[in-house]
Amino acid sequence: MKSKVVKLCLRSVMFLVAISLLSGTFACLQAEEINWGKELKNWEGRELRIIMIADPWVDAFAVINPEFEKLTGARVTVDAYPYDGTHEKQIMVGAGRSTDYDVIVLDCPWVGEFAEVGYVEDLTPYMKASNPEVVAWDDYLEAYKTVATWKGEITGMPFGAYHVLFHYRKDLFGEAGFTPPKTLEEWKKIAAYFTNNPKYPGLYGTALNYFRGAPIGQAWFEYIWNVGGKPFESNYPGSPDPYADMTPKINSPEGREVVQLFIDMVKYGPPGVTSYAWDERATAFAMGKIATVSCWSARTPLFVDPARSEITDKFATAVVPPKKGVKSVPPLGGWVMGINKFGVQKDLAWDYIKWFTSIPIHKKFMKAKPVGGPPSRYSAMLDPELNKMFPWYKSIYESAKLTYEDCRPRIPESFEIIDTIGLYTSKAVGGELTAEKAMEEAEKKIKSVLATGGYYIRE
């Protein structure tokens, strides 16, 4: 007990020291007013078009962009679509050599795909020609820098890094005497306790991503690391080349364990949980229907918005729990801003990107109403003011230290691989196939996709 208290105190002191050191390092950057008049050109009469995901923070762009419009004279238009639609339209922009969009906002698993086919610019020359204090590349976590880079080329500037955080109802946990679960086994017990408990009518334990396609496919990748598995032979944290040997390990005991986890957790979810995706889960948690939810940090601000949440001051966050005996690997995701290779306003696009991702504007992005963006820079993540406003930043920082940048493959075939795993996991959850058969079928399909792509696969 005593050693636990000492450990806790030490961790808190270390966290505070880290905050003061790192925030001190970048304090000068934040305090210094960037002379935007010098950094940005006059783009009077031009229109900059951005294509991106309609995630919760999309409205923050409308709040911040007028400042850029005032500085440069350019008009900024944002076209936002749902997840699959964003990918589809962005590929069509590239395939059609379209000049319709200047800035293309990419999810990290798509980075390899867009870089390989040459639909986005390498940002390295742009960065080199810019003021390093504006770009502040070293202010990003190593993992974010890796996520934005493909074969030595920088495909986009990170601005919306996501971490999967464990969200729980601190009021209910306090009442029931629970602490945030340290293992998946503990989480299951807690979820079971809150489900159909007469003390908590209408409350359920949790809700996983079950909707077919990317939602459940991505969720499979969120858990594979946390049960001690890996999707491909050389794809694991610390691997020198995550894509060197792409022999699938989908149909492994761990892969099947993830599927079984999805099947087991259905009974702790609200009716119809098998049709839930990201939004439905966030809504269920915000409406007080579920006691816990493991979801992307980009949705956390929704839970403190009184207009959308009934649990504004009743929840807290923690690092996602792994299987007992396995080190937690909190999934990393998020968005980077790239320049359309075929665009005709590349300098304007770069001006916008460097402005939007700069330290002071990034901080404004976090604070924007109604829902701000997630922190992607050390300076934002460790900023005392932001930490006070958004208490979950501490969990983000803790997660960021444990994360793995290639936790979802970033190769051109990623979308198809994730969808395929999603399809077969969904089949197993629906009872069409057993967990074993589902992973066997998924592995067979994925092997064929990888073979077409020319990857090294051991027989």
Add this chain to the structure above:
Amino acid sequence: MSKNARVIKYVFVLPAIIYLILLTIYPLIYSLKISVTTLNIARPYPPQYIGLSNFVELLKDSIFLTAMKNTFFLTVLSICAEFILGFIIARFFFMGANLKLKGVGLLRTIYMLPMMVTPLVFGLIWLYIFNPTLGVANYLLSLLGFPPISWFGSTNIALYSIVLINVWEWTPFMMLLCLAGLSTIPPELFEVARIDGAGWHQSIAFIELPLVRRVILIGLMIRIMDNFRLFDLVYVTTGGGPGSSTETLSMFTYRQSFMFFNVGYGAAASIIILILGIILAQILIKSVWGKEEYA
């Protein structure tokens, strides 16, 4: 016919031919061309000619076969329900109009509303109605003492939910066609049947159905085509899931062509859909219209 008259004849037909070439024949030939390649617009490698491999793969692809089975099931169930309900409702409207009841015209117009809404919009509306925890459907069931239903989340129910929405939207269309058919039947025939002592069911079986069958055939053909390309509703409500329980041929083709960008494979799938559609339409025409009449 003079040479000038012949030239003028071709000039008048020319716009239609150009339209047909540009918007139908060229895309069809292009689809055929890419269906025998490995074209993927999101991959760095160039397409290769692979002959009929895409077609062979498709016929071995379990998801494609499931999509085909689901599409047939959805088509048959939807069309049967739409036709039966449409005919019954049309008959009510027909009788109401004959009896000169007030408000029949207004009611008929209101009844047509579902057909006028975009499938994407009503898909979203039904998504809310069928929301398992917040939707009206489960609330009404709970008032009757029934447990909540996972309308789109259960592999056993999801396809029926889609059929239900499909029927809700398109029954007015079948009703309209049946009503148009019924209106063309000379009233004397009903009069004679009544004098001869025919009951209402005999009147339906021997007068109404035979005389409106051509109109019904047109309706059935249109609805078969519609169901073969049913996409929006599935995309919005289930995305083809859970598992592949609501995967339709259109959804499969979309996934291959616009999510994975396996354009060659997707084109092959769409050609198979086209062939199936043509075969079905031919069977339907010949069986309902009769060989002699058709010829």
